Amino acid sequence: MTLKIDETLLSPGERLLWCYGIDTPDEIDLDAIAADRGIIIKKRRLQGADARLVATPTAGIITVSSASSEQRQRFSIGHELGHWERDKHSGRMNLCSKADLAPNNQEAKTSEAQANLFAADLILPPYLVGPRVADKDSSMNTVLEVAQEFRASREATSIRLMRLAQKPVAVMVYSRTRRRWYLYNSQWPHYIYPASQVHHDSPSMDLLYQGSPGEKTRDQKEPATRWLTGEKTWNLPDVRVQSVKLSADEILTIVRL
Secondary structure (H helix, E strand, O other), X not given: OOOOOOHHHOOHHHHHHHHOOOOOHHHOOHHHHHHHOOEXXXXXXXXXXXXXXXXXXXXXXXXXXXXXXXXXXXXXHHHHHHHHHHHOOOOOEEEEOOOOXXXXXHHOOOHHHHHHHHHHHHHOOHHHHHHHHOOOOOOHHXXXXXXXXXXXXXXXHHHHHHHHOOOOEEEEEEEOOOEXXXXXXXXXXXXXXXXXXXXXXXXXXXXXXXXOOOOEOOOEXXXXXXXXXXXXXXXXXXXXXXXXXXXXXXXXXXXXX
């Protein structure tokens, strides 16, 4: 695939990839990129943190938790590289918790959120993801396909597809008792909010209580009132919904208007 890129539109994370001529997902070798920039990657058990950066202005060590999944480790490496690229002239030691590295933390105006954005753009660069999903629905089926190709988490991939979508899309994570978090794109109406709990009539409820991790529902229409609250929600047409089981008591759901 020949890419035509306007480099002035690339984010810092994308520019780092582009300077190495990366134009396919399998070329995103974070260990090699880190090594070329003077950073050594180590994997070991960490207490109270998912990742740690010890750095000077010219070199450093990123330690990531060996207990984390491959996808989590890659995001952690990208996150700490984001810190180093931004702060490499100050020399610092940094500990990043699971909350700091949560993909949904991208909305906060903090250095941790900026490092998260850098990591997301490094692992799921829009200049590579965009062409792959341009003609596809922002369904969980597409999320799982892209996540596998880019070796990224389902949460981070769903957020990337949400941001690239040209239609209103919301991403939500639910436990059995409550909504854990949600994000929606700029096309989403500001007066409509995700429901606080999974509706008992939705197939996603069966998935939440009876499904196995990795299992998913069909991409299908459901009444908007099952998933949304707010002004004029009762007057909305059906929405398209698809969920995947993340863990024993958590699902990730995509809702499209």
